[in-house]
Amino acid sequence: MNSTTEKRIALISVHGDPAIEIGKEEAGGQNVYVRNVGEALAQLGWQVDMFTRKVSLEQDSIVKHSDNCRTIRLKAGPLEFVPRDEIFEFLPEFVDNFLKFQVKNGIKYELVHTNYWLSSWVGMQLNKIQHSKQVHTYHSLGAVKYNTIENIPQIASVRLAVEKDVLEKAERIVATSPQEQEHMRSLVSTKGNIDIIPCGTDIQRFGSIAREAARAELGIDKEAKVVLYVGRFDPRKGIETLVRAVNESELRDSKNLQLIIGGGSTPGNSDGIERARIEQIVNELGMSDFTTFAGRLSQDILPTYYAAADVCVVPSHYEPFGLVAIEAMASSTPVVASDVGGLQFTVVNEETGLLAAPQDVDAFASAIDRILLAPEWRDELGKAGRKRVETKFSWDGVAHQLSELYSELLQPQPVASTAKELVESTAELVQSAAKELVESTVELVQSTAKQPVLVAK
Structure with missing residues (x-):
């Protein structure tokens, strides 16, 4: 040919x-x-x-x-x-x-x-x-x-x-x-x-900006502990599990904790119903002060959000692969993900991030805290994640x-x-x-x- x-x-x-x-x-x-x-x-x-x-x-x-x-x-x-x-x-x-x-x-x-x-x-x-x-x-x-x-x-x-x-x-x-x-x-x-x-994933685009520069661009304090979700609003994506897990974090009452939920369509579409439900849970739990609904993230700004985060959470009930996980890993950001499907392949437990039982709020809270409370280990996980993506997922x-x-x-x-x-x-x-x-x-x-x-x- x-x-x-x-x-x-x-x-x-x-x-x-x-x-x-x-x-x-x-x-x-x-x-x-x-x-x-x-x-x-x-x-x-x-x-x-x-x-x-x-x-x-x-x-x-x-x-x-x-x-x-x-x-x-x-x-x-x-x-x-x-x-x-x-x-x-x-x-x-x-x-x-x-x-x-x-x-x-x-x-x-x-x-x-x-x-x-x-x-x-x-x-x-x-x-x-x-x-x-x-x-x-x-x-x-x-x-x-x-x-x-x-x-x-x-x-x-x-x-x-x-x-x-x-x-x-x-x-x-x-x-x-x-x-x-x-x-x-x-x-x-x-x-x-x-x-x-x-x-x-695009290993040139993801990983092109350092954490400190990314936070400066987004106006995020360099001392903040940032938990990131990226994806559609769909009940099967497990966003409720993430929200409730962050609410149980040891850092819940500190001034440093930030939860950023990125993605979603415009109000009125089918995923708007799930977004409204999640926003209501955030309000009921008193988390509005440190939770940001960033909306749809363009491909230009997405690498900056990944880089700015301490941990990216993929709490899906099921994922055949989990593209968000490797985008985060390419950005040297460790991942906490559900222990299901392809996420068991993309995320290496204790090496590039942590796996937790799906819909298990306590397990996700514990995994998120382990990374947020250990900055040096966070960086080690991030480097290992980047190396894994370069090797297997370009x-x-x-x-x-x-x-x-x-x-x-x-x-x-x-x-x-x-x-x-x-x-x-x-x-x-x-x-x-x-x-x-x-x-x-x-x-x-x-x-x-x-x-x-x-x-x-």
């Missing part, structure tokens, strides 16, 4: 727009992953097209990030925000518009890398229709998620069936940690091909591993001899696509509608 045309990849992220500002609704680790993987692959010579769902008329249909990397927004359902659990019914339209995009541009994607279960269904349809090969990254497993929430959505049975299907049918599954791979095998299926390739390293995987799967394929033949052959695929999509959708819904939601305990 010597030409850029041959080194073409479609990254599909239906609900996670790679071009959207991180911190907005439905914008989190998956968006960061897809965007950074795309840009890093482009640096390696791949032509990268990242497909996502368009949510408003104001959005550009194509956003160019670099010469070889762009985000392409396709219509699928109403041009408005739709919660991810309600998007499935619009996926046939997404596939249809994907195929039309290929025809219009005279191209065909021989390989697609899908992200999250919604996109995996899209990838499986493309395999049926035009034999595109599929690599898939889950980002979250339904079999794990549904064990951590009380109200299981109606779409759960469909999701579990799709996640099993893609594990068994895709050319390759990318697990971001050994823990995620184990969950796939024990909770989803023993079939399928899995490679472990972790998420990454985006360049991740992109090289993915590039090797793609190249392996994209061994020379027979291709149309002319652009005209390619367009004609793709047009034939589009004509049969609608029928294929309807049949597969009906088949999937019928096969899952009668199934109870079975979640491994």
